[in-house]
Amino acid sequence: MTPPLTQADIDGEIADLHKDCDGQEANHPPRDFAPYRSSVLRHPKQPLIMVKEPEAVELTGPVFGVTDVTALDADLTKQHAGEPLGERITVQGRVLDRAGRPVRGQLVEVWQANASGRYPHQRDDHPAPLDPNFTGVGRCLTDDEGRYSFTTIKPGAYPWRNHVNAWRPAHIHFSVFGAAFTQRLVTQMYFPNDPLFAYDPVLQSVTDERARQRLVAAYEHDLSVPEWSLGYRWDIVLDGPAATWMEEGR
Numbered sequence: 062m063t064p065p066l067t068q069a070d071i072d073g074e075i076a077d078l079h080k081d082c083d084g085q086e087a088n089h090p091p092r093d094f095a096p097y098r099s100s101v102l103r104h105p106k107q108p109l110i111m112v113k114e115p116e117a118v119e120l121t122g123p124v125f126g127v128t129d130v131t132a133l134d135a136d137l138t139k140q141h142a143g144e145p146l147g148e149r150i151t152v153q154g155r156v157l158d159r160a161g162r163p164v165r166g167q168l169v170e171v172w173q174a175n176a177s178g179r180y181p182h183q184r185d186d187h188p189a190p191l192d193p194n195f196t197g198v199g200r201c202l203t204d205d206e207g208r209y210s211f212t213t214i215k216p217g218a219y220p221w222r223n224h225v226n227a228w229r230p231a232h233i234h235f236s237v238f239g240a241a242f243t244q245r246l247v248t249q250m251y252f253p254n255d256p257l258f259a260y261d262p263v264l265q266s267v268t269d270e271r272a273r274q275r276l277v278a279a280y281e282h283d284l285s286v287p288e289w290s291l292g293y294r295w296d297i298v299l300d301g302p303a304a305t306w307m308e309e310g311r
C-alpha cells in the first residue's frame with residue numbers, strides 16, 4: 062500500500078510544477094493539477110464542445126432582478142434570529158470588464174464556511190461547531206458602478222483530505238452569474254497574509270504569482286465600519302490581462 066501523502070510531498074510537487082511554468086503568465090491553471098488530487102479525476106478527458114449561440118429560452122427565461130434580491134440577502138449576519146459568532150466583516154468591490162468599465166446589474170453570489178471553518182452541509186463532517194445563526198450564503202446585484210457589498214463573518218480555515226494535514230486557507234466562494242446560466246463564473250477570494258497560502262494546492266494551482274495575488278482581498282481601513290466590522294476590498298475583473306482567475310469545468 063502506498064503511504065499517505067505528506068505536506069512535504071505536495072510541496073515538492075507544487076515546486077516542480079511552478080518551475081515548469083516559471084515566467085509564463087497564466088490566468089487559468091491546468092485542469093489536472095496533480096497536487097490538487099481530485100482535479101486529476103474530475104477534469105474533462107475529451108476536448109470541450111463549443112456551444113453555439115445560447116438557446117432562445119436561455120436569453121428570454123427568468124433571471125434574477127431587482128425584485129428578487131433584497132438587502133437582507135447581502136447581510137449574512139442577519140439571516141437568523143440571533144447573531145452569528147466570529148469576526149464581522151464588510152466585503153466590497155466592483156465587477157469590471159477588461160477595460161475597467163463597471164459590469165452593472167450582475168448577480169453576485171457567495172458561499173462560505175462559518176467562523177470555525179464548518180459548512181452546514183451533510184458531507185462536511187469535520188469536528189468543528191455549526192453555528193445555528195449562520196448559513197453562509199448570500200447574494201446581491203451590482204449597482205451602476207459595478208459595486209457589490211456583503212456583510213458577513215470571516216470564515217475559518219478548514220481541513221480537507223487531499224493529503225495528511227491539508228488545510229484550506231480562509232476563503233469566500235464567489236459566483237458571477239452573467240446573462241445566462243452558461244456564462245456563470247466561479248472563483249474564490251482569500252484574506253491577506255494567510256500563512257496557509259503556500260501549503261494550499263488549490264490556490265497554488267494558479268501557477269502565476271501575480272494571478273494568485275489577484276485572488277487576495279486587501280484590508281481597507283476606510284471600509285471598516287466603526288464599532289461594527291472590518292473592511293476588505295476585492296475587485297473582480299472578468300477578462301483581459303488583469304482577469305481574476307475563474308474555476309474551470311463549472
Ligand SMILES: [Fe+2]
Binds near residue numbers: 232
Ligand atoms: Fe470552501
